[in-house]
Amino acid sequence: MEAIILLAGYGSRLNRQDLPHKALLPFGEETLLSRHLKCLQALGISKTHLILGHNASALKTCVQNLNLDLPVHFIDNPVYRTTGNTLSMVMGLKHCQDETLILDGDVLYPPQALLDYVQKSPRSSFALIPADIDNVECTKVLLNPSGTIHAFITKRELTNEEKSGFSFGGEAIGFFVLRQEDVARFVALYENNESTYRPVLWEIPFTDFARNTPLHPWHITQSGCFEIDTQEDYSTALNRFLSHPEQYRLP
Numbered sequence: 001m002e003a004i005i006l007l008a009g010y011g012s013r014l015n016r017q018d019l020p021h022k023a024l025l026p027f028g029e030e031t032l033l034s035r036h037l038k039c040l041q042a043l044g045i046s047k048t049h050l051i052l053g054h055n056a057s058a059l060k061t062c063v064q065n066l067n068l069d070l071p072v073h074f075i076d077n078p079v080y081r082t083t084g085n086t087l088s089m090v091m092g093l094k095h096c097q098d099e100t101l102i103l104d105g106d107v108l109y110p111p112q113a114l115l116d117y118v119q120k121s122p123r124s125s126f127a128l129i130p131a132d133i134d135n136v137e138c139t140k141v142l143l144n145p146s147g148t149i150h151a152f153i154t155k156r157e158l159t160n161e162e163k164s165g166f167s168f169g170g171e172a173i174g175f176f177v178l179r180q181e182d183v184a185r186f187v188a189l190y191e192n193n194e195s196t197y198r199p200v201l202w203e204i205p206f207t208d209f210a211r212n213t214p215l216h217p218w219h220i221t222q223s224g225c226f227e228i229d230t231q232e233d234y235s236t237a238l239n240r241f242l243s244h245p246e247q248y249r250l251p
Contacts, residue, residue: 001118001177003045004092005036007105008053008080013229020058023105025234027241027248032228033059034066035250036103039111041070042251043118049073049095051088053080084200090190096183099123104174108237109225110247114175117218123179125216129225131171133158138227139203141217142166149215152203169217172203173225182213224248 011022019025023033030038040048048070052059056076063072073095077088089102101118117127126149131138139154143166150166158168178186189209190197197205206215224247226237241248 001043001045001101002096002098003040003048003101003103004089004096005033005048005050005103005105006085006088006092007033007059008051008077008088009085009106010054010081011106011229014231014234016231020055022228023059024062025228027108027238028245030250031062032105032108033062035108035111036105037063037066037068037070037072038250039114040101041068042111043101043115045070045101046098047071047073049075049092051075051077051092053077053088083198084202086190086197086200086202086205089202090187093178093183093187097180099177099180100183101175101177104227106228107174107225108228108241108248109173109175110222111249111251112247113220113222113225115251117175117220118177121177121218122216123177124182124213125218126172126176127174127218127220128170129173129220133163133168135171137229138171141169141172143169143217147217149210149217151207151210154201154203170219173220174227185209185213222247 007023014022024031050072052074060074075091077091128141136155136157139152141152142150142162144150152172186209190205224240228234228237
């Protein structure tokens with residue numbers, strides 16, 4: 001298995017001028033990024049592709065200083081400010097020859113939640129956590145009657161038709177796995193619709209992808225997963241981390 005970590009974004013909503021990048025937010029003696037990489041090392045990932053943009057050189061230095069036994073490939077996205085993270089993801093997928101784990105760089109999770117997901121989930125699938133169906137910020141996942149994913153909805157409320165026609169799976173927390181053959185199929189979908197997908201977040205092309213490709217939900221029932229967009233998000237995540245150290249202990 002290969003892995004991609006999406007790290008190109010600026011993180012302006014966090015407004016942490018004291019840090020070169022939001023992936024370097026501290027949690028104890030580690031950062032978000034070092035936690036990701038140490039989990040991937042524990043999983044035996046064959047190669048990790050880091051998609052960089054904002055302050056790329058600072059992240060490269062931090063990764064190199066970790067001296068991990070994990071092959072890392074840096075990919076620079078020079079247009080990260082004017083494109084969505086779909087482009088960054090595809091830049092990584094084009095280098096992947098195996099099934100692939102994709103991670104958003106701004107997520108804190110209990111390591112066991114990621115390990116269980118990677119080792120036990122069906123392919124292709126998305127990790128979901130419980131969420132408020134009316135939360136316009138979270139990436140809401142709608143499920144077909146068969147149980148597969150119908151659509152990803154973010155930054156808006158669900159319509160009455162969506163609420164009545166599909167079941168609510170929860171929030172896509174920011175890590176998912178694609179089968180080897182689906183890696184190539186998704187890249188082909190992107191290339192056939194590049195002008196549409198280049199400026200958007202991955203939720204939009206994956207909703208289209210789900211029309212012809214079964215995407216499975218994987219429900220994480222334990223609490224402790226956080227997407228960190230703002231300082232309030234970080235404070236909430238850090239409080240949880242400090243109050244439940246055993247839950248976040250690295251493998």
